[in-house]
Each structure stands twice: as C-alpha cells, then as structure tokens.
Amino acid sequence: DSAAVFNWPDPLLDSLDDTLYRQAFALVSLLATDCAPRDDTTVAAQWLRLAYHDTATHNSTTGTGGLDASIAFEFTRSQDVGLGMLESLQDFLGPQNEYVGMADIIAIGAVNAVAGCGGPVIPFRGGRIDATEAGPATVPEPQQDLDSHIASFKAQGFNETEMIALVACGHSLGGVRQVDFPLIVTEDVPNGIQTFASTVGFDNTIVHEYLNGTTENVLVVGSNITTRSDLRIFSSDGNATMQSENLHSLASPDTFNQVCADLIERMINTVPSTVTLTDPIEPFDFKVWNTILFPRSGSLAFLATLRIIHSDLNRTVTMFWKERTGTFCPEAGCSAPAFQVTSAGASSLANLKGVESFDLHSFNASIDLATSISHFWFEVDDNDGSAPFIVDNHGANFTIEQDVLLFDPQRSGLNLTTFEFTMVVGVKDAPTSTSVTGSSTIIDDNAVIPLPSTLNFTFTLDESHPPADGYTFYTSPISRLAFHSMICATVNGTAYSLWVPFTSATGL
C-alpha cells in the first residue's frame, strides 16, 4: 500500500505524525528507545503484551473487539495481571485529542516497542476508535489446553502456524513475574522474573534456545506441566515452524524479523469491522503546521510553518496567498519570506526511517483586514541551480475555510491569579446572539480508568478585550489538564468550528 497523503488540514494525520516522528511530541517513542528497562523487564515488553491483550478481544466472526483500548476497562482482570498494564496505559496518556484516541497510541507503542528493542520497523496505520466498555475475557491463559489456544487465535484471526509464530515473536521480549504467576514461576529467580530468552532485545534467541534445549522459558520447561503453554504451542506442528532444518523457519533471523513484522502489524491492525484505518503513515516530505489567523492591530496576522525533512540543501521558502474578497494582492499573489528557519528533532522511529531532523520554515504575515485571505501556498528554491517548485497541498491549495471564528493567541494566556489558561477567540461582525462553546480532551492521570475524557465549556463576552478590527472577543478558562480544543460558534444561524491544537494554544 502507498503511504498516507497529508492533505492539509487533516488533524488526525497531523497529530499522528507528530506523535510518531517529532521528538518533542513522541514520548511514546522516547520511553521505549534502547529497549529501556523497567520493573525488571522492559518498557517494550510491557507495551507489546498490553497491545496483544487489547487485541485478544477480537472476534473475527462478529467483527467486534480488537485493538480498541478496551484494555483500559479490563486491566484489573486476573488474565491481565501485572503492574505493567496500568503503567503502560499511563505512558500512553497525552497525545490524545478530538481526533486521536488511546487505541492508536497503544498501536504506536507496539511499533516503538519492537523497533526500540532492535526488531523490525512495522508500518503504522491510524484511525482506531476507542471502546467505551470492556470486551469479553478472551485473553489466552497458560493453563488452557492447545485446542483452546487454537480456538482463541482462530477467533482473533490467526491460523495455527501464525499462532506459533506470534507467540514466539511476543515472547522474544520480557518474561513471567513470580508475584503475578507464583504457580508458574515456582522457584526463586533473580529479580522475581523468569525471562523467556537470555537476550533482552527483540530477536529469535527464544527460538534457538527452545530448539537446542537451553531454554529457561517457564512456559516451556517450568515444573508446572499444566502451564507449559509455549511448549504445547511451539511443538504443535512437530516443530516445523520453529525448526532449523526448515529454511523458512523462525530459526532464521531474517525470516523471524519478517514474519514477526507481518504478524505484529496484523495484530495491531486487528480492529472492529466498523473501523477503517488510514494508509501507512510515513514522515511527510512537506507538512504545513501550526497555522494561526488572528486580528492584530489593523490587519490579520497569519502564522504558518512549513516543515521539510532536513537535507543539506540551503533552501529558501516563500509563502504566497490570495484575497478572500475584492482585490488587494498583485496577480501572482501577496508574498512573504520566512522570518526564521529552525531545526526540530526527529523521533528515534523517524531516525530508523532515515529522517535525522526537520527544518521548520516559519512565516508571520500581515494580511489586509478588508480583503482577508482565502488560500496560501509556498515556493521552494533549493538554491542549487534547479528551478524553484511549488508546494500547494498536492494542487488543491491550502484553503482557509473561514475567517469568522478565530483563535487569538495574543489575547489568550495564562491567568496569573488562577493559574488557568484563558482562551480567547474572536468572532467577526458578531451579533449579540452569538454563542461560543468549546470542548477539550483532558488527561486525568488520577482517573480510575486511565482514558482521556471530554470537557465542555462555554465562552463569555471578554470584558478585558474590547472589540477591535471588526472582531468581538469571547473568553473561557481552560483546565490545565486540557491540551487540544475544538471551538464551535453559531453566528447568525451559521455554525463554525475551529480546532486549536496544543501547540497553537501554548505558542510552542
């Protein structure tokens, strides 16, 4: 499949790209980098197990369940025992907004887990929808027999060979904790955890140690025979899938990586049949980012950034735009040069895709208030003798939908008395009947169920900012737990909406 195309504005792709590839917004990448240790296992092992347990609620016959963050309602079940579950869910809180849920971040976590431990780089697709309640208790358990495991994996969409491989791939990382499974880890082990393999990273040592009889995997050689589920699964086809004589077996490192990449990708893309995922999201060559239009002393200020994957070219970028009504700009459009070019770090996942960093070409244009702005585009000159080229949203132009409801970053700010963020929006030619409401995705770390939730609020006429430049200002305090906000206004019976990402709201 070809990679997803970013047609601005697309808040889902915009946010997912930041979470995947921008260092400053990719905490989910950072935590798992270098297969970081935690709780005597690795962060990656905890994330991969969580992703599988979330997926395990899928029923391929009814098309229900799958990777849908229902694990947030299930993690207290005995089949999900382990402190890694809650810790991982807390790791994943933060990037959510009105477009991106927890389930996409769980999937991003699995991708980063495998890559961060030296495994393959699995493509990521977005657009999962979060469940609002627990799914069935269908996570396979070690004391169940082989037929139950075959049936579980079949329901989840995996045949018997795929079951063997997926378990070997998953159990490449981490191990079994004695506190949680005292009937499986029956002898005292260092740090209270018996690892599945003698290496920490994502590799096929688990397969080799199983085949050559040196394995200490308690689900293979543990004294409790009932819970030797990995043994029953790995040997269920007479070791054909594991065995070294077989060229296409998991004993080959390349085959292991390829089979695991495919199966874990299928695992994270196992979603309810009502969900449609995006094409795989790769770092975008050009990304328009953080645009803000607002009234500023007699004109409209338009802030925009064009993000370009860093290269050694010494590029010059010019922004162009056209009026919304009437005539003001020359035939070729009004234009402004970039006022600064800064470098922004790329995540370790982006590094693995060959992206070192990004160049941010930023613009701060003054737009004529009366004629306003309808659309904009960029001209990029590589300054290497080649002809300058146009970046115009794949021929569709970067269209500014409306200039009636605007977020005002200058009039917004931190209220030093309440320590709350005050958001101010401007409404053009506002009649007294104007109503402005907002909603934010809030992240409450202390909530019993660690899922983002929605906070609604109402704006009131802003007494401290009198009308100016044809705009009337409305204000609302916003909880410090809120990051992104969707603002809606009804003006003269017409509904307008505006998404204010965290980056704009805080001036990052």
Ligand code: HEM
């Ligand atoms: C029949 C199927 C399976 C059974 C019975 C099973 C059972 C277990 C058990 C008992 C543990 C120990 C958990 C702990 O002590 O915290 C564990 C850990 C783990 N499992 Fe599985 N598992 C199965 C399939 C899978 C699959 C398909 C994956 C992922 C693709 C997976 C990934 C993991 C990981 C990464 C850990 C290590 C967690 C850590 O170290 O914190 N498992 N599994």
